[in-house]
Amino acid sequence: MSEVVIDNLGKHYGAVRALDDVSLHVAEGEFVTLLGPSGCGKSTTLFALAGLDRPTEGTIRIGDRVFFDAAAGIDVPAERRGIGLVFQSYALWPHMTVRQNLAFPLKLRKVPKAEQAVRIEEALALVDLTGLGERLPHELSGGQQQRVALARTLVFRPSLLLLDEPLSNLDAKLRHKARDWLKQLQRQLGLTTLYVTHDQEEALAMSDRIAVMQAGRIVQLDTPERIYRRPATRFVADFIGAGNFLPVRHVGHDEGGRMLVETGEGVRLVTAGTAPPGAGADLAVTIRPQHLRLSAAPIDDENRLTGTIVDRTYLGARHGYTVAIGDQRIQAESEQLFEPGAVHLAFRAEDTLLLDG
Amino acid sequence: MNIAVSRDPATGWPRRALTIQWSVALLTLLLVVAPLGPILWQSFLDRPLYEAGAVPGFANYVRLFGDPDFHAVLRNSFVFAVLATVIAVLAGVAFTLFLERTRLPGRNLLRNLLMWPLYISQLVTAFSWYTLYGPAGYFTLLGERIFGVPLWDMYSVPGMAILGGVTQAPVVYLFCASNARMADATLEDAARSVGAGPFRILWSVALPMLRPPIIYSAILVFIGSLETLAIPLIFGRPVGIEFFTTFLYSKGLGAITPDYGMIGAAASLLLVIVTLLLVVQGLLLRRAGRFVSVKGKSQRPKRIDLGMGGYVVSGLLALYLLVGVLLPMAAVLLRAFTTFLTPLLSPFELLTLENFQSIFDYPVHVRAIVNSVVIAGVGGLVATVLIAVIALVIRRSSFPFARALEYVALYPRAMPGIVAGIGFFWAMLLLPFIGALSGTIWILMIAFTMRGIPTAYGAIAPALMQIGPELDQSARSLGADWWTAVTRIILPLTKPALFAAYTLLFLSFLKEYSAAVFLYAPGAEIIGTTMLSFWAEGEGGAVAALSVIQLIITLAFVLIAHRFTRTHRDV
Ligand SMILES: Nc1ncnc2c1ncn2[C@@H]1O[C@H](COP(=O)(O)OP(=O)(O)OP(=O)(O)O)[C@@H](O)[C@H]1O
Ligand SMILES: [Mg+2]
Numbered sequence: 001m002s003e004v005v006i007d008n009l010g011k012h013y014g015a016v017r018a019l020d021d022v023s024l025h026v027a028e029g030e031f032v033t034l035l036g037p038s039g040c041g042k043s044t045t046l047f048a049l050a051g052l053d054r055p056t057e058g059t060i061r062i063g064d065r066v067f068f069d070a071a072a073g074i075d076v077p078a079e080r081r082g083i084g085l086v087f088q089s090y091a092l093w094p095h096m097t098v099r100q101n102l103a104f105p106l107k108l109r110k111v112p113k114a115e116q117a118v119r120i121e122e123a124l125a126l127v128d129l130t131g132l133g134e135r136l137p138h139e140l141s142g143g144q145q146q147r148v149a150l151a152r153t154l155v156f157r158p159s160l161l162l163l164d165e166p167l168s169n170l171d172a173k174l175r176h177k178a179r180d181w182l183k184q185l186q187r188q189l190g191l192t193t194l195y196v197t198h199d200q201e202e203a204l205a206m207s208d209r210i211a212v213m214q215a216g217r218i219v220q221l222d223t224p225e226r227i228y229r230r231p232a233t234r235f236v237a238d239f240i241g242a243g244n245f246l247p248v249r250h251v252g253h254d255e256g257g258r259m260l261v262e263t264g265e266g267v268r269l270v271t272a273g274t275a276p277p278g279a280g281a282d283l284a285v286t287i288r289p290q291h292l293r294l295s296a297a298p299i300d301d302e303n304r305l306t307g308t309i310v311d312r313t314y315l316g317a318r319h320g321y322t323v324a325i326g327d328q329r330i331q332a333e334s335e336q337l338f339e340p341g342a343v344h345l346a347f348r349a350e351d352t353l354l355l356d357g
Numbered sequence: 358m359n360i361a362v363s364r365d366p367a368t369g370w371p372r373r374a375l376t377i378q379w380s381v382a383l384l385t386l387l388l389v390v391a392p393l394g395p396i397l398w399q400s401f402l403d404r405p406l407y408e409a410g411a412v413p414g415f416a417n418y419v420r421l422f423g424d425p426d427f428h429a430v431l432r433n434s435f436v437f438a439v440l441a442t443v444i445a446v447l448a449g450v451a452f453t454l455f456l457e458r459t460r461l462p463g464r465n466l467l468r469n470l471l472m473w474p475l476y477i478s479q480l481v482t483a484f485s486w487y488t489l490y491g492p493a494g495y496f497t498l499l500g501e502r503i504f505g506v507p508l509w510d511m512y513s514v515p516g517m518a519i520l521g522g523v524t525q526a527p528v529v530y531l532f533c534a535s536n537a538r539m540a541d542a543t544l545e546d547a548a549r550s551v552g553a554g555p556f557r558i559l560w561s562v563a564l565p566m567l568r569p570p571i572i573y574s575a576i577l578v579f580i581g582s583l584e585t586l587a588i589p590l591i592f593g594r595p596v597g598i599e600f601f602t603t604f605l606y607s608k609g610l611g612a613i614t615p616d617y618g619m620i621g622a623a624a625s626l627l628l629v630i631v632t633l634l635l636v637v638q639g640l641l642l643r644r645a646g647r648f649v650s651v652k653g654k655s656q657r658p659k660r661i662d663l664g665m666g667g668y669v670v671s672g673l674l675a676l677y678l679l680v681g682v683l684l685p686m687a688a689v690l691l692r693a694f695t696t697f698l699t700p701l702l703s704p705f706e707l708l709t710l711e712n713f714q715s716i717f718d719y720p721v722h723v724r725a726i727v728n729s730v731v732i733a734g735v736g737g738l739v740a741t742v743l744i745a746v747i748a749l750v751i752r753r754s755s756f757p758f759a760r761a762l763e764y765v766a767l768y769p770r771a772m773p774g775i776v777a778g779i780g781f782f783w784a785m786l787l788l789p790f791i792g793a794l795s796g797t798i799w800i801l802m803i804a805f806t807m808r809g810i811p812t813a814y815g816a817i818a819p820a821l822m823q824i825g826p827e828l829d830q831s832a833r834s835l836g837a838d839w840w841t842a843v844t845r846i847i848l849p850l851t852k853p854a855l856f857a858a859y860t861l862l863f864l865s866f867l868k869e870y871s872a873a874v875f876l877y878a879p880g881a882e883i884i885g886t887t888m889l890s891f892w893a894e895g896e897g898g899a900v901a902a903l904s905v906i907q908l909i910i911t912l913a914f915v916l917i918a919h920r921f922t923r924t925h926r927d928v
Contacts, residue, residue: 047830050830050834051833051834052830052833052834077372077833077838078830078833078834079833079834079835079836079837079838081834082836083834084834084835085830085831085834087827087830087831088827089825089827091825091827091828091830091831093828093831093832093846093850094850095849095850104832104835104837104845105835105836108835108836108837108841109836149831152831152835153835156835156836
């Protein structure tokens with residue numbers, strides 16, 4: 001059993017709350033990503049799990065073993081937790097060869113020499129590095145170093161794998177490849193994994209569930225699909241790249257029960273879903289740039305807006321536009337080329353989302 | 358916070374990490390308190406500390422401050438320290454500016470020569486000056502013959518201060534030079550662009566930037582001057598000019614019944630003065646840190662071109678080194694191989710090996726040399742290991758009292774050698790388990806180790822801090838406990854610093870003498886104490902021969918160490 005249960009975890013540095021009441025349950029074999037901007041407490045959570053950073057409150061349990069319980073004064077030291085942590089900087093020991101790096105955790109566990117060799121070969125094969133065992137870390141590329149770091153962690157068969165932005169030091173292309181490869185490996189091994197990143201694309205592509213963090217708290221814990229389609233707060237929506245926020249007022253419902261809202265210019269829009277609980281009449285409607293259709297002529301659709309193109313950027317296959325609607329600016333994308341000036345916009349109700357204004 | 362991690366659930370014993378950390382902390386504390394405690398305690402007792410029925414009080418201090426001799430001691434010590442500091446700072450700063458900020462001809466050679474006094478025992482340097490510039494010195498007599506009157510008097514406070522300044526100028530240079538190398542050259546370029554000449558730039562731009570390291574090193578030199586025993590012993594005591602250190606020396610070793618109370622009070626006073634100076638230095642350094650800007654961007658330091666002036670400056674600096682360092686060393690060498698040295702006779706008529714025979718013919722003296730080498734070689738190694746672990750506990754562990762331990766570990770800076778010697782001597786009288794070491798070279802090793810902690814720590818701690826925390830954290834998460842992580846991962850990565858620390862300790866143990874004068878005993882002599890005995894007997898030739906032997910060992914060690922670091926550069 002390696003289900004991870006984190007309850008009410010807190011970490012305070014004086015008045016600074018690096019972690020504030022964080023609770024998270026990760027099922028066996030699940031891949032959960034902690035996503036959030038710099039300084040939101042992702043690493044702190046991971047280090048608390050690994051036993052390298054002592055929280056000030058809460059409990060951490062893996063399977064039936066309690067690793068940390070502030071109230072009961074339990075704090076199992078890092079070396080007894082059997083949790084594998086891969087560092088952002090890889091933390092390979094520069095004075096040891098790849099093989100020696102991998103042998104270290106096995107030696108500590110008194111694995112017999114013969115078995116060590118077998119397991120090291122296995123681990124190297126797993127990360128496609130067979131034959132590089134005698135190299136020193138500085139003789140490897142960044143991507144290879146990252147895979148050695150992973151192999152060094154996998155070689156002792158941890159009950160839980162923690163990855164702290166393992167791909168952030170790789171270039172964009174390699175990052176893409178490494179991400180697919182890592183995900184595949186995790187599925188293959190069935191390893192419970194907690195992954196930290198501030199790259200939303202990475203999180204969406206790899207995770208079973210995503211925990212979005214903000215200022216030491218988990219603000220939404222959901223599947224990638226739901227995080228993307230139904231961000232719970234404006235912060236999540238913004239972070240996941242929702243793009244446009246148009247302030248609106250709630251004015252009623254249509255016959256199908258969908259919500260009707262009105263922009264500052266008095267344009268009526270039909271939206272999908274309901275307003276978040278506790279929201280007042282002031283709301284914001286989000287529409288992703290790629291869901292906005294642009295046209296020189298008026299479009300016949302349920303949601304229509306008119307605006308002025310004030311800026312255009314060439315994005316390769318498409319063009320990006322900044323459109324002024326009243327005193328709001330929104331981003332739109334189109335394959336068609338439009339000149340600056342008046343433009344019509346349209347979008348479908350199901351592509352919208354209502355959030356607290 | 359609840360600290361319930363101290364016991365191992367499997368065995369019920371405290372964890373290995375905490376056991377090691379506490380042991381090291383207590384051992385360090387013992388090393389420092391063992392000499393410190395008896396001195397402070399004795400300073401308040403009305404009779405020797407080993408006698409029963411002593412009553413604590415302030416009588417010793419009252420006697421000390423009432424003693425007119427001691428007033429002279431205070432005056433001499435401070436005048437000497439101030440003068441020596443001024444001279445060391447002037448020389449050190451001049452060398453810094455010209456060697457580090459200008460394109461001076463021959464600057465590498467000058468730099469190497471300047472550093473010599475750091476490797477050489479002050480006892481040897483003082484003796485070398487005595488041979489040349491002492492009252493019967495070679496140059497003194499030569500000058501007297503030509504001009505009819507002696508041109509200088511080394512048996513005076515200013516005379517001694519010149520020597521004190523020259524021996525400590527390298528300290529000032531070391532601190533200022535590292536600062537000057539990092540200085541932002543664009544400031545000097547800016548001065549040049551508004552029309553300042555090279556000397557003007559040095560004076561108005563480069564010099565003011567050195568203020569923090571100058572203040573810092575000036576305090577170090579001042580402390581060093583208060584601590585020196587060799588200079589006043591050789592040049593002051595013969596004419597009754599007593600310093601703090603010689604006062605302690607005379608009261609402790611010169612009298613038939615040592616005045617314990619007086620020694621305790623004087624030693625305590627010296628401790629307090631030096632401690633206060635270090636506190637002031639610490640405060641100044643903290644304030645200085647705020648406006649020293651070290652730039653991340655690496656830049657090649659641009660050097661100022663002095664033109665023809667460079668040759669003049671080079672010549673002047675070379676002259677200083679010739680007179681202050683090179684000629685005295687040559688004189689010792691010559692003195693070691695002659696029956697005596699005088700301008701009246703050519704030294705080649707007086708050549709002899711007798712001086713070396715008077716050492717090698719006596720097993721006692723050979724043993725002194727062996728002892729010195731063993732103390733430096735083995736003791737230095739043990740001390741390096743111990744201090745490395747101290748540094749690991751302070752810098753790379755979650756030991757709850759790491760900061761306090763750092764204060765303890767750095768405190769020996771405030772303990773002059775002779776005071777440490779007296780302290781350990783008294784500790785042996787007081788504590789039976791230390792007393793068992795009496796008359797062995799172990800007590801010398803222990804005393805030298807205590808004195809060496811700050812030096813070696815200063816070499817190791819910065820290296821530890823340069824290693825990212827994730828390197829031991831990763832070891833921990835892979836299953837290593839603290840001790841395994843630091844010894845298998847961190848120590849191998851600090852090899853160069855450990856080696857540097859060992860080199861420093863070897864050299865300082867080899868030349869140490871002041872901490873030994875109260876501790877050595879028959880069978881446990883070292884080169885320094887044997888030199889002092891020869892000196893007391895007026896055996897100048899034997900002193901010179903021992904000096905040469907010490908220099909040869911130093912030179913051999915430095916060469917081997919240099920070789921070793923060259924071939925092991927990549928570790
Ligand atoms: N020693 C400390 N004292 C005070 N605050 C600290 C300390 N260490 C960390 N913090 C704060 O805790 C918060 C969480 O830090 P953490 O390293 O977990 O962020 P992160 O989400 O991993 O960010 P990044 O993406 O930049 O790695 C930060 O705001 C940081 O400033
Ligand atoms: Mg982080």
